[in-house]
Amino acid sequence: xxxxxxxxxxxxxxxxxxxxxxxxxxxxxxxxxxxxxxxxxxxxxxxxxxxxxxxxxxxxxxxxxxxxxxxxxxxxxxxxxxxxxxxxxxxxx
Numbered sequence: 001x002x003x004x005x006x007x008x009x010x011x012x013x014x015x016x017x018x019x020x021x022x023x024x025x026x027x028x029x030x031x032x033x034x035x036x037x038x039x040x041x042x043x044x045x046x047x048x049x050x051x052x053x054x055x056x057x058x059x060x061x062x063x064x065x066x067x068x069x070x071x072x073x074x075x076x077x078x079x080x081x082x083x084x085x086x087x088x089x090x091x092x093x
Contacts, residue, residue, distance in 0.1 A: 001014065
């Protein structure tokens, strides 16, 4: 997976499948989903990303990675990455 921000065009692109041709694209409220011929999602693009996410979309590169395994799901501490509007840590789920 690749996360890319184009500051010139204010586009945030999340690429799931590398070197897979895009057969179809659907836009819904400024979010474009690109599909392969077999209907797998190739990429998701966020138009006007700085207006829809944060003023500095490059700040989104500090991500929590969640991996699932046969033994269960491994999760990062949610308090480390999410905060409520009042600045307090988000509740644990």
